[in-house]
Amino acid sequence: MASTSMNWSAIDADPRFQELHARKTRFLWGLMAFSVVYYFLLPIGAAYFTDLYRVKVWGAINVGLVFALSQFLVAWGIAWFYARKASEFDAMAEAIARDANALGLQAR
Amino acid sequence: MNAKKFVLPVAALLALAAGPALAQAVSKEYTFLTFSVFGSIIAVTMFVTYLAAKRTKTAADFYTAGGGVSGLQNGWAIAGDYLSAASFLGIAGLISLYGYDGFMYSVGWLVAYITVLLVIAEPCRNIGKYTMGDILAFRNNPKTVKTFMAISTITVSTFYLTAQMVGGGVLVKTLIGIDYEISVAVVGVLMLAYVLFGGMVATTWVQIIKAILLVVASLVMVALVWGQYGFSLPAFLQAATADAGIQAQVARLLGDASRNLSAAELGQRFLEPGLLFKSPIDQISLGMALVLGTAGLPHILMRFFTVPTAQQARKSVIWAMAIIGGFYVLTLFLGLGAAMKVGAPAITEIDRGGNMAAPLLAQYLGGGKDSILGNLMLAFVAAVAFATIVAVVAGLVLAAASAMSHDIWVGVIKGDQTTSEEELKAARICSLIVGVIAIAIGILAKGQNVAHLVALAFAVAASANLPVVLLTLYWKKCNTGGVVAGLVVGTLSAIGLVLVSPNMTYPLQVKAAQEKIIKAQDERLAKLNSELPGLTDPAAIQKAQQGIAAAEKVKAGAQGAITALGDSKTSLVGLSEPLFPLRNPGLVSIPLGFLAVLIGSLLYRDRRAEEMWEELYVRSNTGIGRAGASAH
Numbered sequence: 001m002a003s004t005s006m007n008w009s010a011i012d013a014d015p016r017f018q019e020l021h022a023r024k025t026r027f028l029w030g031l032m033a034f035s036v037v038y039y040f041l042l043p044i045g046a047a048y049f050t051d052l053y054r055v056k057v058w059g060a061i062n063v064g065l066v067f068a069l070s071q072f073l074v075a076w077g078i079a080w081f082y083a084r085k086a087s088e089f090d091a092m093a094e095a096i097a098r099d100a101n102a103l104g105l106q107a108r
Numbered sequence: 109m110n111a112k113k114f115v116l117p118v119a120a121l122l123a124l125a126a127g128p129a130l131a132q133a134v135s136k137e138y139t140f141l142t143f144s145v146f147g148s149i150i151a152v153t154m155f156v157t158y159l160a161a162k163r164t165k166t167a168a169d170f171y172t173a174g175g176g177v178s179g180l181q182n183g184w185a186i187a188g189d190y191l192s193a194a195s196f197l198g199i200a201g202l203i204s205l206y207g208y209d210g211f212m213y214s215v216g217w218l219v220a221y222i223t224v225l226l227v228i229a230e231p232c233r234n235i236g237k238y239t240m241g242d243i244l245a246f247r248n249n250p251k252t253v254k255t256f257m258a259i260s261t262i263t264v265s266t267f268y269l270t271a272q273m274v275g276g277g278v279l280v281k282t283l284i285g286i287d288y289e290i291s292v293a294v295v296g297v298l299m300l301a302y303v304l305f306g307g308m309v310a311t312t313w314v315q316i317i318k319a320i321l322l323v324v325a326s327l328v329m330v331a332l333v334w335g336q337y338g339f340s341l342p343a344f345l346q347a348a349t350a351d352a353g354i355q356a357q358v359a360r361l362l363g364d365a366s367r368n369l370s371a372a373e374l375g376q377r378f379l380e381p382g383l384l385f386k387s388p389i390d391q392i393s394l395g396m397a398l399v400l401g402t403a404g405l406p407h408i409l410m411r412f413f414t415v416p417t418a419q420q421a422r423k424s425v426i427w428a429m430a431i432i433g434g435f436y437v438l439t440l441f442l443g444l445g446a447a448m449k450v451g452a453p454a455i456t457e458i459d460r461g462g463n464m465a466a467p468l469l470a471q472y473l474g475g476g477k478d479s480i481l482g483n484l485m486l487a488f489v490a491a492v493a494f495a496t497i498v499a500v501v502a503g504l505v506l507a508a509a510s511a512m513s514h515d516i517w518v519g520v521i522k523g524d525q526t527t528s529e530e531e532l533k534a535a536r537i538c539s540l541i542v543g544v545i546a547i548a549i550g551i552l553a554k555g556q557n558v559a560h561l562v563a564l565a566f567a568v569a570a571s572a573n574l575p576v577v578l579l580t581l582y583w584k585k586c587n588t589g590g591v592v593a594g595l596v597v598g599t600l601s602a603i604g605l606v607l608v609s610p611n612m613t614y615p616l617q618v619k620a621a622q623e624k625i626i627k628a629q630d631e632r633l634a635k636l637n638s639e640l641p642g643l644t645d646p647a648a649i650q651k652a653q654q655g656i657a658a659a660e661k662v663k664a665g666a667q668g669a670i671t672a673l674g675d676s677k678t679s680l681v682g683l684s685e686p687l688f689p690l691r692n693p694g695l696v697s698i699p700l701g702f703l704a705v706l707i708g709s710l711l712y713r714d715r716r717a718e719e720m721w722e723e724l725y726v727r728s729n730t731g732i733g734r735a736g737a738s739a740h
Binding site for chain 1: 208209211212215216218219221222223225226227341342343345346348349375376379380381382385388391392395399419422423425426429430433436437722723725726727729730731732733
């Protein structure tokens, strides 16, 4: 299924692809690391900072509940942020894909 | 008691199958309602299947709906695949019995999709075609990696499938009282009808329909229960903490520790952590398996091959996250609502794990046990739960069957030399085989505690599937040696650790726990029996008599559990106590899986894998040369 008629190294070497790759890597893994850390703070906090979770902030609502609810907002926020950023990546990828034939053939 | 507190609900949550159901939720006179609602939903899905069958002409149609599903549709279908009965009934139940901890538990199921969104969905769409094996075959030895990946896919799907089949059988039995074997067979035959005739098209639409029904049912229930408090969150939670039933439940859970707490403090305690989860390390281990395992579940990954582009794959995860997250927020209201309106004792009387919390809340909101509307609502929620199980099972069977037909039969045995017609036929035969096996396993596993199997499926997916897919996509030096090592080590370590974990039944420990229960009930009986003669108030006498009857029942249950153990003294693998302290192996098996891929790749060395890296990386980032929707 791999069609090796394309010269992939030529595309890989293209500065635009290099930039796309670098920006995407930084962005995605940074966001990924943030989300993992933020998520694991919840069970860790529940186990070791129970007193903090008990502090009431609004009626019966305590810090623990606010933190748990914030997980949903943060997850949705990450999705929204990524979707916005991804359209930039899409545009870059599209430009490369448009020139791909020329690029690939050029180096052949 | 602590260990038991943790075991029962989590176990029941994960597979919806812990322990026998104690009572039937729908009284005999109203079963016709349940049957009619079940019948209507089945009729609608059958009609959809009929339409889908006409559109299923090629192998691509069968495996991936021809790649013609839109992002929005796929988002709903992913939600349908993911919101299994375990998360719908189970999490609402956990919140109704344990408050905050149940809600905290639901968070991991949503966060899991961030991994899918950021690093898995789009590259998979750009690189893969029908199966996970396709992704790995891109730059590795196709026959070798397809064989191992297919085995892993079938393993993960079978674990998940068994839990769903047994859970489905128990659910239908509890709700309408038909025999377990018949329930399992009905689930299996329906699912096979969807898959065999309609393939992925029908499976997708069944999942969409079911997800919409699930969300609508939950929204209606939340509106009814939250509306009583003017849709104010503080007022709703205040009412929960002031509820006498919830306060009593907290007192029961805390035992002696609750002596010095006031009623208000007990109620507030329900919104604080620690009523369910006693072992933070175990919980973190479970969190790891959820967050990383979801991205390695074959039936979830397969959904990304049904959309035409990486952009649509991204859009589908974002929709799925909105739906799934929104749904889990609703479970907070369902769970707390059930805790207030139905009460923990009534919930656990029907099912010890709390799985019936949402259906019972529906019954209450409709007007209660003796009203037609109440039973209609119960029937509707039950039918949605049933549809959920059938749809999830259909997705699982499709994933396992495509691994068998596309990876093993076409890829390995036929060396990719088949026509689309032959492959379609093979896919249908494999679906039939997997489906029949699923029904057989479901019936054979009757009464077994299969609760840990869903957790195990996630653990294997996180420890074996995710490392190999992730490193194939993102690490230049990854190769066939690493993939094989990762799949073998990840799968075996996850399964091995569970076999020696506290998930297994250790007869001596069970016996000790049950004897403790018997002793406590004996004391309660002695106390009640000595008080009874002195009582004059008829209400008090009735209460004491009820207490005696309840204690006798609990005692008989415990004695039954001891008898059921027979002469066995050791667990399945011959241990008298667990070797590995955690119920969830992820904390150890996930790093082992990654390590195995690293070491395997470095030892094996494969020039082709490195040469193919550039092509893979360019393709996965740009979508150039993506396998077309129906091209082969």
